Amino acid sequence: VLFVAGLAFVIGLERTFRFFFQKHKMKATGFFLGGVFVVLIGWPLIGMIFEIYGFFLLFRGFFPVVVGFIRRVPVLGSLLNLPGIRSIMVTKNARENNRY
Secondary structure (H helix, E strand, O other): OHHHHHHHHHHOHHHHHHHHOOHHHHHHHHHHHHHHHHHHOOOHHHHHHHHHHHHHHHHOOOHHHHHHHHHOOHHHHHHHOOHHHHHHHHHHHHHHHHHO
């Protein structure tokens, strides 16, 4: 609830509504807001799982930007360039690029 309220204060009510109710984001919005509802009716663990899944679906297009930023941070960038983690990131980016 606080996340949605904070987003509405930062970018405005109309843009928040347009973000959440885009046709291709309806599944993600359903999981996120459904999770909020499930938490409010008294099942916090299940509701939080729904919210997290919905959050990742909503913001999956933004995660590559975050990873690119983190790669430029001195210590964290070194961690992301370790062989095991780097191969995961390269494979995921290749899959994302082939989807479009």
